[in-house]
Amino acid sequence: MTAAATAVRLSDVSKAFGTGGSSLLALDQVSLDVAPGEFVCLLGASGCGKSTLLNLVADLDRPSAGTIDKNGARVALMFQEPALFPWLTVTGNLELALKMRGVPREDRRGRAAELLDSVHLGGFAKKRPHQLSGGMRQRVALARALALTIEENKNEDSVPGGTVLLMDEPFGALDAMTRDLLHDEIERIWRTRGLTVLFVTHNVREAVRLGDRVVLLSSRPGRVVEEFPVPMERPRRIDAADVATLAATITDRLREEVGRHGA
Numbered sequence: 001m002t003a004a005a006t007a008v009r010l011s012d013v014s015k016a017f018g019t020g021g022s023s024l025l026a027l028d029q030v031s032l033d034v035a036p037g038e039f040v041c042l043l044g045a046s047g048c049g050k051s052t053l054l055n056l057v058a059d060l061d062r063p064s065a066g067t068i069d070k071n072g073a074r075v076a077l078m079f080q081e082p083a084l085f086p087w088l089t090v091t092g093n094l095e096l097a098l099k100m101r102g103v104p105r106e107d108r109r110g111r112a113a114e115l116l117d118s119v120h121l122g123g124f125a126k127k128r129p130h131q132l133s134g135g136m137r138q139r140v141a142l143a144r145a146l147a148l149t150i151e152e153n154k155n156e157d158s159v160p161g162g163t164v165l166l167m168d169e170p171f172g173a174l175d176a177m178t179r180d181l182l183h184d185e186i187e188r189i190w191r192t193r194g195l196t197v198l199f200v201t202h203n204v205r206e207a208v209r210l211g212d213r214v215v216l217l218s219s220r221p222g223r224v225v226e227e228f229p230v231p232m233e234r235p236r237r238i239d240a241a242d243v244a245t246l247a248a249t250i251t252d253r254l255r256e257e258v259g260r261h262g263a
């Protein structure tokens, strides 16, 4: 893959926390190429450095060694907790994100409405977060993440890396039915907006349901131990037999990896 064909390229990225004898190596020489428009799911044992990796890609932290090339991509991050401002309405939360991106005041209301429509929450503009279900709050969080990737006065084509959405267990706290619905939603938005997605999950079936590719990290320190392309046609069902079969293969490999490191 050439540099131009990647949205995100991690080359030998290591991350240590602390110094001297008390330092902890969280990531060890991770190399990973993500193509523009690709949906990549990251799996690994608890504490193997998945969130650390997303934080590095989001520039919330810096690698101790190695490089991360984003090819000019705009990056937004979404967590398990929607972290909306409770005193603002749904529209207010989105307008604030748009303001942070430099969208002029007169355009914000309309842009917020478009974003809300895109996550099927058009009728909930005036609600406050506590008046929404967990799944709805995550949809608002998704709309806000999309708002944070808007760049005013920039031609979309002028950003070679496009938009990279980093999702850290975004549906981990939701019930299975709501999660299923949100899988359909994120797949639709990924497709229609041509997003590149890096998605962390503990749920192997969820990774196979959503990913073009599932990347397995070793137990701490995290290294890429194996990659599984997901060949099944979309949309996939999380309870489909071929999803379950590939998920079982990946789970066996994950168990082996966890066992090897005694985690």
Ligand SMILES: Nc1ncnc2c1ncn2[C@@H]1O[C@H](COP(=O)(O)OP(=O)(O)OP(=O)(O)O)[C@@H](O)[C@H]1O
Pocket: 017, 018, 024, 026, 044, 045, 046, 047, 048, 049, 050, 051, 052, 053, 220
């Ligand atoms: N700011 C920090 N300072 C010190 N240690 C940290 C820091 N952030 C993460 N770590 C450590 O780095 C390791 C990797 O953490 P990280 O949260 O990235 O793992 P994870 O794979 O996302 O875990 P989980 O699956 O449980 O969410 C852990 O041992 C964690 O305690």
